[in-house]
Amino acid sequence: MTRRRLIVRLAVRADILLYVRYLLEHDARTAAERFPDAVDQALERLLDTPGLGAPQAFTHPKLGAMRAWQVPGFRYMYIYYQEILGGIRVIRILHSKRNLRRIFSLKGKPMH
Secondary structure, three states, X not given: OOOOXXXXXXXXXXXXXXXXXXXXXXXXXXXXXXXXXXXXXXXXXXXXXXXXXXEEOOOOOOOOOEXXXXXXXXXXXXXXXXXXXXXXXXXXXXXXXOOHHHHOOOOOOOXX
C-alpha cells in the first residue's frame, strides 16, 4: 500500500508552538506535553481515513473544500485540512473560539 502524502503549511507549525506556549503560560504543562502527540495521532487518523470531520465553508478564494477535525483530548482545538490527490493538506490548527470567518476570509490575513 502506498503511503498517503501529508502536506503541512508553515502556519500549522506556528499554531502548534503558540498553543503549547499558551498552555505552559497557564500552568498546563501536562497538556502542553501531550498536545504535539495528540496532533500527530489526529493526522495519522486523517491520513488513514480522509473525509473525517465537518465540511467548512469560508470565502477566501485560495481555499477550496476544507474540513475540521478535533485534536483528540483537546476539546476546542481543530485541524483544518483539505483532501488532495493522494493525501491531505493541513491548513491550520486553531482553537474553535477564534474568529475563523476572519482568519479564513478575504478580510483576514492573506492565505499563502
